[in-house]
Amino acid sequence: MGSRTVDDAIDQLGDAESRPATVEEKNGGLLYILKEIHKDTSATIGLYIILFVTAVAVFTSVDYYLLDYAFAERFLYHPERDPTGGQRLLPPVGMESIYGPGVIEHPLGTDHRGRDILTRMIYGTRIAITAGFAATTIGLVGGTIIGAVSGYYGGRVDDVLQRFTEALYAIPFLVLIIAFMTAFGRDVTFAMVGVGIVSIPVFNRLIRSRVVSVREEEYIAAAKVAGAKDHQIILYHIIPNSFSPVLVQATLQIGVSILIIAGLSFLGFGAQPPTPSWGQMLAESRDFMLPAPMYSVWPGIAILITVIAFNLFGDGLQDALDPRTEN
Amino acid sequence: MSLLRYVGFRLVQSIPVLFIIILVTFLLTNRIPGDPVSIFLSPGAPPELVAEVQARYGLDRPLYERFFNYLLGVVQGDLGYSIHYGMPVTEKILERLPVTVFLTVCAFAFAISISVPLGVISAKRRNKPTDHISRIVSLIGVSTPSFWIGLLLIIFFSFYLGLFPATGLVLPWADPASIRGAETRIDVLLMSVHHAILPTIALGTLQMAQITRIERSSMVESLREDYVLLARAYGFPERTILRKHAFRVAQLPVLTIIGLGLSTALGGAVLIETVFEINGMGRLIIQAINNQDYELVMGTTIVFGITYIVGVIITDVLYAYVDPRVQYGGDS
Numbered sequence: 001m002g003s004r005t006v007d008d009a010i011d012q013l014g015d016a017e018s019r020p021a022t023v024e025e026k027n028g029g030l031l032y033i034l035k036e037i038h039k040d041t042s043a044t045i046g047l048y049i050i051l052f053v054t055a056v057a058v059f060t061s062v063d064y065y066l067l068d069y070a071f072a073e074r075f076l077y078h079p080e081r082d083p084t085g086g087q088r089l090l091p092p093v094g095m096e097s098i099y100g101p102g103v104i105e106h107p108l109g110t111d112h113r114g115r116d117i118l119t120r121m122i123y124g125t126r127i128a129i130t131a132g133f134a135a136t137t138i139g140l141v142g143g144t145i146i147g148a149v150s151g152y153y154g155g156r157v158d159d160v161l162q163r164f165t166e167a168l169y170a171i172p173f174l175v176l177i178i179a180f181m182t183a184f185g186r187d188v189t190f191a192m193v194g195v196g197i198v199s200i201p202v203f204n205r206l207i208r209s210r211v212v213s214v215r216e217e218e219y220i221a222a223a224k225v226a227g228a229k230d231h232q233i234i235l236y237h238i239i240p241n242s243f244s245p246v247l248v249q250a251t252l253q254i255g256v257s258i259l260i261i262a263g264l265s266f267l268g269f270g271a272q273p274p275t276p277s278w279g280q281m282l283a284e285s286r287d288f289m290l291p292a293p294m295y296s297v298w299p300g301i302a303i304l305i306t307v308i309a310f311n312l313f314g315d316g317l318q319d320a321l322d323p324r325t326e327n
Numbered sequence: 328m329s330l331l332r333y334v335g336f337r338l339v340q341s342i343p344v345l346f347i348i349i350l351v352t353f354l355l356t357n358r359i360p361g362d363p364v365s366i367f368l369s370p371g372a373p374p375e376l377v378a379e380v381q382a383r384y385g386l387d388r389p390l391y392e393r394f395f396n397y398l399l400g401v402v403q404g405d406l407g408y409s410i411h412y413g414m415p416v417t418e419k420i421l422e423r424l425p426v427t428v429f430l431t432v433c434a435f436a437f438a439i440s441i442s443v444p445l446g447v448i449s450a451k452r453r454n455k456p457t458d459h460i461s462r463i464v465s466l467i468g469v470s471t472p473s474f475w476i477g478l479l480l481i482i483f484f485s486f487y488l489g490l491f492p493a494t495g496l497v498l499p500w501a502d503p504a505s506i507r508g509a510e511t512r513i514d515v516l517l518m519s520v521h522h523a524i525l526p527t528i529a530l531g532t533l534q535m536a537q538i539t540r541i542e543r544s545s546m547v548e549s550l551r552e553d554y555v556l557l558a559r560a561y562g563f564p565e566r567t568i569l570r571k572h573a574f575r576v577a578q579l580p581v582l583t584i585i586g587l588g589l590s591t592a593l594g595g596a597v598l599i600e601t602v603f604e605i606n607g608m609g610r611l612i613i614q615a616i617n618n619q620d621y622e623l624v625m626g627t628t629i630v631f632g633i634t635y636i637v638g639v640i641i642t643d644v645l646y647a648y649v650d651p652r653v654q655y656g657g658d659s
Binding site for chain 2 (some may be wrong): 107147163164166167168169170171172173174175176178179180182183186255259260263266267279282285286289290293296297299300303304308311
């Protein structure tokens with residue numbers, strides 16, 4: 001049944017040296033997880049990229065909110081304002097097009113309004129990372145609450161909640177978010193909330209299945225006998241016990257959210273111009289694909305690398321947390 | 328239970344889900360700022376006129392009554408009237424739905440035909456170069472935005488090489504007379520394939536990558552089963568074991584993923600139809616939103632939901648076909 005007996009526990013006490021890592025150690029130690037990740041080259045690469053991109057996002061956010069792009073203007077270019085006398089649609093350095101040769105001042109070229117593509121790409125990190133993290137957090141919290149309540153109480157509560165999330169999943173999620181954003185607002189804030197809502201079912205299912213299996217464990221019964229209330233049991237016993245699969249799913253979900261947010265911005269639902277975002281840059285580049293094809297290439301590469309990093313790290317995390325998985 | 332009864336049973340089962348879809352869509356659309364009154368009349372219109380327009384669109388009734396009326400209409404196949412196109416919503420959607428379904432089916436056909444062999448080979452040669460390549464391909468596949476793949480395909484294959492058209496889609500069953508440049512059925516079919524290739528790849532890549540991942544891990548599991556060991560012990564050739572013993576059971580998780588992927592693919596169709604300027608359901612909903620054509624927005628959203636439900640039922644039926652142990656809704 002999966003629950004350990006006293007005999008097992010005594011056996012394990014016997015040879016503490018040779019025994020495999022226990023569940024507590026696997027779940028508990030952040031250091032342990034990091035060590036495991038470190039052994040895995042691709043996961044380490046993923047982690048470093050995530051740290052780098054997040055640092056860029058934090059830095060650009062500071063520059064945007066507190067400095068009003070002062071840093072960008074001093075060392076790069078203004079990411080939003082059209083430059084005076086700037087050349088539009090310049091190709092990347094080393095290439096040539098009908099708009100002239102690429103120049104070193106704009107290594108990736110300029111967009112249709114003469115703005116530096118590299119600068120806009122760097123400042124687009126802010127939207128992607130914030131939206132990715134925020135949307136996942138909303139889905140995580142919502143899904144955890146619904147899944148935990150649903151799995152713990154079972155019966156009618158379970159039925160109603162599960163039918164509802166099922167229905168939520170039945171509308172193709174991009175369509176649902178678009179409908180949601182049409183009703184509430186086209187801004188990136190609503191994109192985050194929308195993506196968060198559609199990722200609720202993912203976490204709900206995960207937590208619910210964990211809860212259903214944990215619910216019958218002896219220590220839950222013990223906690224009940226000791227007088228713990230329902231919400232305490234859910235909060236202090238059941239949710240912490242589902243920590244590791246949720247962590248893995250959350251990491252992967254950030255990648256998925258970044259993809260959806262980019263798709264939404266591409267359709268015009270998300271960060272509104274002139275705020276730079278990767279999806280919206282791709283949307284703007286569509287009209288110039290023939291004369292300036294590289295304009296459509298760069299933002300996509302930014303999305304690709306970021307999402308790959310989250311997928312690599314998520315996969316590595318899964319291997320590190322679950323001793324049974326071997327690729 | 329017979330197949331037909333099972334399908335009927337599943338359809339009845341999805342009624343509550345459908346009801347919630349309609350309710351959510353109705354409430355969302357109802358919240359959209361800007362109603363027919365503000366579209367047809369100037370802000371300073373006399374109150375009698377406002378009242379008249381409101382009465383015509385039933386806006387003077389309470390919310391629950393309007394919802395009930397709408398629901399009654401939906402049950403009868405009436406999704407309302409499109410202000411922008413000047414025709415019933417149902418008619419407009421039936422015109423566009425085949426395009427999206429065709430595109431989605433093509434995408435899955437492409438995805439499955441590549442991912443299944445790739446996954447099997449990958450599982451068979453675990454941790455060999457072929458496996459590594461297939462894993463990298465699927466990693467990139469799940470991490471690339473589909474609409475960006477579309478843009479790159481257009482740039483390279485349409486603009487640079489001039490091999491495929493960059494926009495539009497021709498349905499294979501379209502009337503040759505209605506297609507410019509086509510005279511016979513063969514022409515239409517050729518044009519259809521020619522147009523469909525790029526959008527199919529763009530829409531199918533994500534599915535391809537996801538199915539490859541599942542196919543691989545599912546085959547790895549399946550090849551470890553006792554009956555595979557037994558078959559080996561009996562001395563069956565490896566090829567037979569792979570094909571007859573391991574493959575079939577391993578397809579069940581794959582079908583589940585395909586069912587779940589339907590939602591992604593139908594949503595992805597919105598993006599791909601925008602990139603390739605294909606007049607399907609996805610482009611319809613975006614245009615409807617931009618035209619403030621709200622009954623059409625509602626209708627398209629609901630039909631997207633229905634399409635997904637039907638797709639899931641189809642995969643469930645296939646599930647029972649692939650695994651003889653599963654009976655249609657049976658107790659065993």
